[in-house]
Amino acid sequence: MNEQVTPVPLMELTSGVYAFKALALATDLELFTDLADGRTVTAAGFAEKHGLQLRPAELLLTACTALGLLRLEAGGMYRNTPMSEEFLVKGKAYYFGGWITVVDRHEYPAYLKLADSLRGNHPTTWDPKRQESLFAPDDPVMTEHFWEGMHALSAYTARLLAGALDFSKIGRLLDVGGGGAAFDIELCRRWPHLKATVFDLSFVCDLTRPRVAAAALEERIAFAVGDFFTDPLPAGHDAVLLSNILHDWGEDDVQKIIVACADALPTGGLVLICESFVADDKQGPPLAALMSLNMLVETWGKNYTAAEYSGWLRAAGLEPEGVTPFDGLGANGVLVARKH
Numbered sequence: 001m002n003e004q005v006t007p008v009p010l011m012e013l014t015s016g017v018y019a020f021k022a023l024a025l026a027t028d029l030e031l032f033t034d035l036a037d038g039r040t041v042t043a044a045g046f047a048e049k050h051g052l053q054l055r056p057a058e059l060l061l062t063a064c065t066a067l068g069l070l071r072l073e074a075g076g077m078y079r080n081t082p083m084s085e086e087f088l089v090k091g092k093a094y095y096f097g098g099w100i101t102v103v104d105r106h107e108y109p110a111y112l113k114l115a116d117s118l119r120g121n122h123p124t125t126w127d128p129k130r131q132e133s134l135f136a137p138d139d140p141v142m143t144e145h146f147w148e149g150m151h152a153l154s155a156y157t158a159r160l161l162a163g164a165l166d167f168s169k170i171g172r173l174l175d176v177g178g179g180g181a182a183f184d185i186e187l188c189r190r191w192p193h194l195k196a197t198v199f200d201l202s203f204v205c206d207l208t209r210p211r212v213a214a215a216a217l218e219e220r221i222a223f224a225v226g227d228f229f230t231d232p233l234p235a236g237h238d239a240v241l242l243s244n245i246l247h248d249w250g251e252d253d254v255q256k257i258i259v260a261c262a263d264a265l266p267t268g269g270l271v272l273i274c275e276s277f278v279a280d281d282k283q284g285p286p287l288a289a290l291m292s293l294n295m296l297v298e299t300w301g302k303n304y305t306a307a308e309y310s311g312w313l314r315a316a317g318l319e320p321e322g323v324t325p326f327d328g329l330g331a332n333g334v335l336v337a338r339k340h
Helices: 008-014 016-028 043-050 054-066 082-087 097-111 114-120 140-164 182-190 202-214 251-264 286-298 306-315
Strands: 070-073 077-080 172-176 195-200 221-225 239-243 270-275 318-325 333-339
Touching: 008 016, 016 054, 016 097, 043 054, 054 070, 054 077, 077 082, 097 114, 097 140, 097 286, 114 286, 140 182, 140 202, 140 239, 140 270, 172 182, 172 251, 182 195, 182 202, 182 221, 195 202, 202 221, 239 251, 251 270, 251 306, 270 306, 306 318, 306 333
Parallel strands: 172 195, 172 239, 195 221, 239 270
Antiparallel strands: 070 077, 270 333, 318 333
C-alpha cells in the first residue's frame, strides 16, 4: 500500500451529506435568524425552544460550530459567526437560506435516484412524462421554494458582476429568463443610469413584480412577457444578459437562444453569459463540474465550457471577447460577446 495515499479525502467527501443536512436542519429551524443581532442561546435554551431533548440539541449545535456556522463562547453560549449573520439571517439582502431549502427539499430527494438519471438520461426532480419542463407554473415546489432559492444565488453573484464589468456604455439591458430580477436590481443600484427589462414567462413576471416594487425600481426595471423559444425577444437594448439560463438546456436549444439574442441586438450590441464554466479541458473546477452533474437530475442541459459557448456565439454572428472571472454563487465568470 502506498503510505503517501490515504482515504481521508474520501471520508471528507462522504461526510458532505452530514454537513449539508446539519446546515439544512438548522436553517429550517431558523436557528441563525433567532441568533441575529448578537443574540445567544445555550444548548438547553435551544432544546427548550424546539421541544428537544438536550442530547440531540447539543449535537446539532456542536456540528454547526465545527462547520464555522456558530461560535461557542464562555458559559456555553452560542452565537452566529460573521458568515451566518450575513448570509443565513432571514431578511438580510443576501440571505442564502432560500437556496439551502431548494437543495434540501427539491434536489436532495432526486439524488436518491441519481442512478435512474444516469441510466435513463433524464431528470428526476420532476417527471418529464407529466411536465413540459422544470419551470412548470403549477409545480408547488417551484412556486414555493425555487424562485426564492434562485434569488439567493443571483443577488450576491449580481453584485460581483456589477463590479466586474463596466456597464457605463450600456443604457438598456435585456435580462432573458431574468425571473426574480436579482441581477437587474443589483445592476441598477450599482449603475444609476442603467435601465433593464426582464423577459420571462407570465407567472414568473407576476412573482417578480413585488421584488422590483420593494426595491423602488419600477421606473427603471420593466417587464416583457414571453417564451424565448417561441417569441421574438424585445428590441431596443444595448446588451442581453443570460445568467444561469443556458445550462438548463441541451446544445441545440442553447444555440437557438443565442441566435434569438443576436437577432434582438443592434450592431455592436453585447451578449453577457454569466455561468459556472467548466474548464475547456473538462477537468474542473470541482464546483462547476458538480453543478453540471446536478443538471442531470434537474434538466436536459449541463455546464458548458467557454470554448463551446464561443463556437456557438461565432456561428450566431457574435465575437467573443473573453471571460471575466469572479467567485460567485452558481457562476464563476461572465463571457462577453459583441455583435458584428
